[in-house]
Amino acid sequence: MLDKKTLADLKELVGAENVLTAEEDLACYSYDATPLLSRRPEAVVKPASTSEVAAIIELANRRGFKVVPRGSGTNLSGGTVPVEGGIVMPLTRMDRILEIDAENLTATVEPGVITSQLHAAVESRGLFYPPDPGSMTISTIGGNVAECAGGLRGLKYGVTKDYVMGLEVVLPTGEVINVGGKNVKDVAGYDLTRLMVGSEGTLGVVTKVIVKLIPYPESKRTLLALYRGVGDAGRTVSSIIAQKVIPATLEFLDAVTLRCIEDYVHIGLPLDVGAVLLIEVDGVPPVVEADAAKVERICHEHGALQVQVAANDEEGKKLATARRSALAALARARPTTILEDATVPRSRVAEMVEAVEGIARRYGLTIGTFGHAGDGNLHPTILTDERDSDEMSRVQRAVEEIFRTAISLGGTISGEHGIGVAKAPFLPLQANAAALDTMRRLKQALDPNGILNPGKLFVSPGSL
C-alpha cells in the first residue's frame, strides 16, 4: 500500500503535478486496450528522466510497492493493467528523439516517442524504421520494445526485436544498465538487449532505445486480390512464399472484417466476396514490377475472382490505412471485441483460417478474421457482448480451442500481442515445465522483490 510518506516522496521525486491520485485519474489508468480487464492503480506517477525512473524503482524496493510501466496503453494482453495494485508509471513525458545518425543508420530515442513520429522523422531523411503496429499513430517506442510489437511489414522486414540495437534499462532493483549499442556486430556477453525486448515490462524499464534504420524502399505496388472462400486466400499465401516472393505486406481479411472496415472508411471495398488479400511489394522498380506480376499470377492460379492493382501510392496507402483500422472497426458490430493473436507457420495459414471458421460455427459465434497472413500471424476476433454470460462462456471455450489448434499446427498462442494477463493461463500449453521454470528463474534473479509489472506472464503471480 502507498502510505502518505511514500506518496509525498514520489511527489518530491517527480513534482506534485506529475503524481495523479484522483479517483478519476486512477479510473483512466486502470485499463489498456485489453477487453474485460481493469484495476485501478493507487497512483499514477509520470517521470521525465532516467534518474527519476531509477529513483522511483529504488523507492518501490524500499517501500514494497509495485510498479507498472506504461506507454500509451494500447497493448492487447493486459500488459499495462496494474492487476496487483501499486503505481502505473507512464513514460510518455520522455518523448524526445535524441539523434538520427545517418552515418551509422541508427536513431536514438526516449521511450515515450510515438511510433509514427519516429517514422515521419526518419522518412524525411530517406530512412526507414519498418515496425508498424496497428496502433502506431499513438503507440510508443518503449511500449513497442516491451511487447516486441509487429505490424503489417513483419513478413519482409521483421518485427521490433529485429531493429533494437541497444537499450538503456532501469533494472527492477533500480540500477541503470546500457546494453548493446550502435555496433552491427557485438557479442560481448549475454545478449541482454534481446532479453529485454518483449519482456513485457517485467524485467526492466526501457528508458532509451537505439534502433536500426534502413534505406527507404524506392518504390512499391499494392494489390488487392478477391476470393470466394478463405481457403483459396490462405493457399495463395503459402504459394507466394513457396515461390520465393517476399512481399512487404501480405494481409488477409475475411468478409466480416471487410464489411466493418467499409462501414468506417467508405472507400468501396468489395463486400460480396469471402476474403481478400492485401499485398504490397516494394524495392527497386524492376523487381517490384516482376514481383507484382508474379504475385498476380499466383493469386489467379489459386482461384482469385479478381486482382485489383492500386493506381498509385496514395491509393495503396488508403488500403493499408483501412486495414490498420480493422480491429477497431470490428468493434462496430458488437459491444465487446475479443481479439486473438494465434500464429502458425506460413504453410498452415489455410488450415488455420478454415479451423477458425469451424470453431465459429460450432460455438455459434461471430468471428472476424484478419491479420498478417504472410507471416502466419492471424487475428481471429470474436464479436460478442460481455453482458451475455452464456455467450461469454462459449467465447472462453472457443478461445481455448483456437489456441490448441494453433499449437497443434506448430504455431504459437501469441505472435505479437504478448502474454500479459490475458494469455497467461495458456502459456503452459506452449512452453514446457522446464522452459517456464527458466523464465520464472530469470524473473526472480532480476526482480527479487517482485516489484516490476507483477501478475503478468505466469498464472500464479503470488508464487514469485
Add this chain to the structure above:
Amino acid sequence: MAVETTPPPALAENRPQDEEPDVPRYADLLNCMRCGLCLPVCPTYRELGNETDSPRGRVALGRAVAEGKLKLSPNLVDHMYRCLDCQACVTVCPSGVRPADLIKATKVLIDRELPQPFIKKPILAGLLPRPRLLELAMLPLFLYERTGLQALMRKTGLLRHLPFNLGQMEEIAPDLEERPLRQTLPEVVPARGQRRLRVGYFLGCAQNLAFPSAGRDTVEVLAINGCEVVTPRTLKCCGVPQANYGAIHLARDMARNNIQAFESAGVDFIVTDCATCGSFTKEYASLLAGDEEWAERARAFSAKVRDISEFLVEVSYSERLGALRRRVTYHEPCHLVRGQGISAQPRQLLRSIPGIELVEMNESDWCCGGAGTYNLTHPELSRRVLDRKMRNVAATEAEVLVAGCPACQMQLRYGLRRAGLKMSSAFPSQLLAEAYRKAEG
C-alpha cells in the same frame, strides 16, 4: 486476482439511461474497445498528456458513472467540460463511438443530477434567447472599446490585475465594429438582377454582435448571386451554448422557435456563415426526432440548411470576381470540417478569386482552442491549443488567415495579436464580397 471485469448482468441489462435519449446510452459507452486511436487527435490530450483528458478516458469515466463505480464529482465534471467538442475523436474512431457526443450527453446527465452554478440559467435561458437583451449586454464592451478606455488598459498593463477571466475576456474580445447587424440589416434584401432563389439567412449571435460587417458581406454575396435574402426578426440563438452546457431542453426550445421563424419566411434554403450554427441547425432533425409535433418540421428545416460556402458551390456562383493579390491560408473550423464535412468548398471559393494564392498550413483542421466560450472558461489550456495553431499559421507567411466561424475568428485574431503577426483575418464571404465589388468597379 482482484481484477474488475465485466459488470454484473443485472446492472448492465436494464440501465434506466437506455430509455433516455439525451444521456449516454450504456451500450454506446460499452462500444469503445479502448484502442486509443482517438488519443493522438485530441487537442487536450496532446497538451496535457493525461489519459483523463483524452476521449478514451472521458468515455471510460462515463462508463464508470453508468456502472456506479464513480460519482459525478466536481473533478469528473471538470474533465468533461475540458473537452473542446472539436469532434476529432468522432471522425477518427473506427468503432463509431462518437466520444465527443457521449461527453455532451454526460453534460446533460450532470445538468439533471447536480445543482448548477446560479449564473448558468440566467445566461442560457434568460439572456441568449433574447437577442435584444444580448445586444444590450454587449453595450459596455462597445463603449469600453470606443471611449479609449481599452487603449489605456492595454497600455498600462492594468489588465493583469483584473480577475483572471475578465482579463482574458478583455484580451480575446473582438473589436465591436458597429451596431449589431440585426438592427441595421433589412428583414428582406432583394436579389441583384434576376431572382433565382429565396434564401433565409441564419444570423448567429456572434455574427450579429461581433462581426456585423462580415454578416453583411454574406448577405451581399447571396444577393449578387440572385438570392432574395430573408433574415427573420424572430430568430433566436441556435441552441449550441445550451446544448453544450447540458441544458438540452432549452436547446430544443431554440430549435422550435427557429424552425417556426423560417417556416413563415417560406425559403428554399437556410444559409449561415457561422460554422457552429450551421452544424447544430443541421442536427435539429435528430434533436427533435422524438417530438411528434416537430419531428417532420425539424427534418424539413435541417434539410434546407447550408453553410455559405457549401451553398455557393452547390447552386453555382458568379465568377465575375475582381483580382485580390493576396497570399492567404485557410483554417478549418471544427464545426465545418467535421461537424458538416465541409472542407473543399471554402478552398474552391478562395481559389476562384483571381490573384489569391492559397497556402496550406500544417494541421489546418486542428482546433484553434476557441470552441465557443472555452477561451473564457479555460483560458490557459485554450491558449496552449491556440499557440500550436499559431505556429502553423505563422509558418505559411500568409497575409490573410481565412476561417468561416466567428468563434474561430475571435480566437485567431487574439492569436495573431498575441503572436505579434502582421496578418489580417477574414471570413470567406468577406473576400468574396470584396472581389465582387472590385469587379463591379
